[in-house]
Amino acid sequence: xxxxxxxxxxxxxxxxxxxxxxxxxxxxxxxxxGANGAGKxxxxxxxxxxxxxxxxxxxxxxxxxxxxxxxxxxxxGISQVPEGRHIFPALTVSENLDLGAFLRRDHAAIADxxxxxYGLFPILEKRRQQPGGTLSGGEQQMLAIARALMxxxxxxxxDEPSMGLAPLITKQIFEILLKLNKxxxxxxxxxxxxxxxxxxxxxxxxxxxxxxxxxxGDAAVLRDNPVVQKAYLGM
Amino acid sequence: MITRHDLRHAGLTxxxxxxxxxPLVVIKINPIEHTVHWxxxxxxxxxxxSFLASLTIRLVQGRRRTGENxxxxxxxxxxxxxxxxxxxxxxxxxALITSSVxxxxxxxxxxxxxxxxxxTALMYVVLGLGLNIVVGMAGLLDLGYVAFYAVGAYTYALLxxxxxxxxxxxxxxxxxxGALFGLLLGFPVLRLRGDYLAIVTLAxxxxxxxxxxxxSEFSKGPSGIANIARPGLFGLTLSPEATITYLxxxxxxLVGLTVFVVNRLQNSRIGRAWQALREDEIACQAMGIDxxxxxxxxxxxxxxxxxxxxxxxxxxxxxxxxxxxTFIESAIILCIVVLGGMGSIAxxxxxxxxxxxxxxxxxxxxxYRMLAFGAILVVMMIVRPQGLIAPxxxxxxLPSTHNPVNSSDVPASDR
Numbered sequence: 001x002x003x004x005x006x007x008x009x010x011x012x013x014x015x016x017x018x019x020x021x022x023x024x025x026x027x028x029x030x031x032x033x034g035a036n037g038a039g040k041x042x043x044x045x046x047x048x049x050x051x052x053x054x055x056x057x058x059x060x061x062x063x064x065x066x067x068x069x070x071x072x073x074x075x076x077g078i079s080q081v082p083e084g085r086h087i088f089p090a091l092t093v094s095e096n097l098d099l100g101a102f103l104r105r106d107h108a109a110i111a112d113x114x115x116x117x118y119g120l121f122p123i124l125e126k127r128r129q130q131p132g133g134t135l136s137g138g139e140q141q142m143l144a145i146a147r148a149l150m151x152x153x154x155x156x157x158x159d160e161p162s163m164g165l166a167p168l169i170t171k172q173i174f175e176i177l178l179k180l181n182k183x184x185x186x187x188x189x190x191x192x193x194x195x196x197x198x199x200x201x202x203x204x205x206x207x208x209x210x211x212x213x214x215x216x217g218d219a220a221v222l223r224d225n226p227v228v229q230k231a232y233l234g235m
Numbered sequence: 236m237i238t239r240h241d242l243r244h245a246g247l248t249x250x251x252x253x254x255x256x257x258p259l260v261v262i263k264i265n266p267i268e269h270t271v272h273w274x275x276x277x278x279x280x281x282x283x284x285s286f287l288a289s290l291t292i293r294l295v296q297g298r299r300r301t302g303e304n305x306x307x308x309x310x311x312x313x314x315x316x317x318x319x320x321x322x323x324x325x326x327x328x329x330a331l332i333t334s335s336v337x338x339x340x341x342x343x344x345x346x347x348x349x350x351x352x353x354x355t356a357l358m359y360v361v362l363g364l365g366l367n368i369v370v371g372m373a374g375l376l377d378l379g380y381v382a383f384y385a386v387g388a389y390t391y392a393l394l395x396x397x398x399x400x401x402x403x404x405x406x407x408x409x410x411x412x413g414a415l416f417g418l419l420l421g422f423p424v425l426r427l428r429g430d431y432l433a434i435v436t437l438a439x440x441x442x443x444x445x446x447x448x449x450x451s452e453f454s455k456g457p458s459g460i461a462n463i464a465r466p467g468l469f470g471l472t473l474s475p476e477a478t479i480t481y482l483x484x485x486x487x488x489l490v491g492l493t494v495f496v497v498n499r500l501q502n503s504r505i506g507r508a509w510q511a512l513r514e515d516e517i518a519c520q521a522m523g524i525d526x527x528x529x530x531x532x533x534x535x536x537x538x539x540x541x542x543x544x545x546x547x548x549x550x551x552x553x554x555x556x557x558x559x560x561t562f563i564e565s566a567i568i569l570c571i572v573v574l575g576g577m578g579s580i581a582x583x584x585x586x587x588x589x590x591x592x593x594x595x596x597x598x599x600x601x602x603y604r605m606l607a608f609g610a611i612l613v614v615m616m617i618v619r620p621q622g623l624i625a626p627x628x629x630x631x632x633l634p635s636t637h638n639p640v641n642s643s644d645v646p647a648s649d650r
Contacts (some may be wrong), residue, residue: 050520074523086518088511099511102504103523151523 001026001187002047002078002155007056007066009039009046016042017211020056024155024189029181031190031198031219033232034208040191041083043208044159047189048080049073061154075103077154081161085144089133093124096132096143100150110150117146120176138169145173149180155187156180162194170194174201195232199223207232241293249286256281259606338487347479354479354551356591357486358544361493363571363583365540370569371578372501373533374513376433378565379420379440383413383538385447385560387545392460392555393453402466402550406543413542414535416443421534425527428516440565447557459556463549482551489547490584493540498580500536509533567591574615576622585623 002024009017017039024030034040045051047058049070058066065073074080079100088096097117101110118125121142127135132143141161148156158177162170178201180186192198199205199219207215207228215222222228260281263272342350362384369377387409394400394408420439424432447454454460465478466485473481500506508529511519519526549555567590575586593611597604615623 048521069525070520071523071525074521079523080521082517082521086515086521088514088518090514091510095507099507099522099524102508102511148521
């Protein structure tokens with residue numbers, strides 16, 4: 001579905017990503033784990049078109065998307081839940097969700113999707129008339145995910161959904177991601193520092209170190225890998 | 236209870252005000268006789284008045300902080316409710332009808348001087364609403380807005396001078412040229428934000444004015460262009476008074492059009508995109524909003540109104556020169572938007588009326604009117620920092636059973 005082919009990304013003269021190749025297949029949860037500064041967010045920004053790669057290509061559904069503008073990429077079906085949530089604080093929950101469907105014009109279906117998401121995140125329905133900024137961190141993260149889903153993405157990108165959240169809330173959110181994948185076949189690319197949880201829900205995983213993919217494979221296999229256990233799982 | 240601390244604070248305030256106003260109210264130079272007249276009694280008055288005022292404010296604030304908390308709470312709630320009144324449709328409609336009847340019948344009861352002033356104020360309503368698109372809705376700080384106003388005014392002046400085009404013909408052209416210049420400014424500042432954006436827009440405003448001032452072959456320089464025709468009314472010749480009334484009604488029409496269009500824009504797709512842009516650029520991109528298009532449209536649509544107001548200005552005064560388009564104009568228009576309430580249409584309208592009419596009616600205090608004006612501005616921003624009429628948000632119906640804490644105005648302080 002999505003393929004990164006030998007991507008090199010630079011910030012000015014500094015190379016952030018070295019020859020990254022990642023494949024995501026339809027219906028999978030793929031996770032990208034790594035330490036701070038490994039290049040995880042950079043990878044996501046490259047996919048969403050904010051940082052174009054210097055070498056290599058990004059292919060989505062047999063179409064090259066590297067070089068397209070971010071809004072075109074969203075239009076093609078890739079939605080991102082940005083790091084640090086980035087909800088619209090002064091707009092209500094309901095308005096936040098409406099903006100998620102900014103590119104769609106099928107009003108009836110949008111209303112249906114909204115109802116479905118309220119079912120998936122009941123707390124958001126309770127808070128639907130509240131400004132997004134008054135929600136708790138976990139609620140904001142749910143709102144950010146729901147907002148991204150409002151675009152009916154073919155591929156959902158998540159940038160550290162566990163950031164700054166209590167373990168219990170994180171678990172809740174990951175359960176919802178798993179449910180989305182199982183019941184709605186949503187393809188998910190998950191960037192996480194919490195390797196333990198990420199490897200538990202993902203099918204496959206990539207490990208990033210200093211801008212290079214150092215390990216890849218089935219999530220279950222990686223979880224038993226002694227190197228991963230030592231470096232990322234704290235065992 | 237007055238403490239020594241209160242007295243000391245009030246005393247210092249008094250001294251500070253005496254120092255601040257010293258050059259204005261104490262020294263009076265008579266340039267003919269080359270004498271300086273020291274008006275020390277004024278200084279004493281300033282000191283006494285500001286001392287007492289400061290003391291009163293401190294006492295009131297002190298009482299608010301200690302005791303009577305409950306009473307205050309209910310007071311606060313009633314005041315909140317009063318402001319909510321504006322949001323109730325029935326009240327809003329009534330207010331709308333009354334104010335339009337008042338506005339329409341105004342020339343019947345007042346002198347043409349008053350009508351003229353109100354026309355000017357209404358012109359600033361249009362300018363304020365235009366800038367409100369850029370600053371209030373899209374959150375792009377524009378300090379050079381007056382440039383588009385100048386573009387409109389000179390469009391009419393020049394087209395009339397060279398091609399003898401009439402007001403009605405030029406009005407849409409002025410709007411279009413305003414939009415075009417909006418795009419022209421928009422392109423280079425696409426990547427800028429905040430302070431940097433403010434500086435570049437400020438420079439843009441200055442550039443336009445300097446060009447008008449120095450390119451004499453094009454704009455006749457500082458001497459300006461005179462004898463611009465007033466708007467026509469099916470070829471009728473109007474008496475001076477009738478012209479003023481006619482201009483007034485034209486202005487009412489333009490204000491009505493502006494309010495209608497801006498209101499529709501605010502609730503449209505593009506309006507929502509502007510809001511999103513103001514709130515969070517990153518999230519905006521994640522939603523698939525084309526930042527470039529949205530920013531440019533804000534600049535262009537905002538500038539359109541300045542262009543039209545400019546055409547109107549040229550027609551009203553029948554004379555334009557670059558001195559009418561200095562930075563202070565931009566600052567006043569920005570003041571209107573901020574003071575009225577960023578993003579609120581009603582707020583901007585009230586802000587424009589107050590900011591333009593107040594200095595006129597302060598002529599009663601002659602020499603000190605700008606001083607009084609400044610003081611009023613400062614006080615208003617202290618009392619209502621969110622603007623006179625804060626932008627209308629959707630009403631939050633709060634099911635008090637499960638979330639008692641979250642009221643509509645509570646910011647996220649603890650997240």
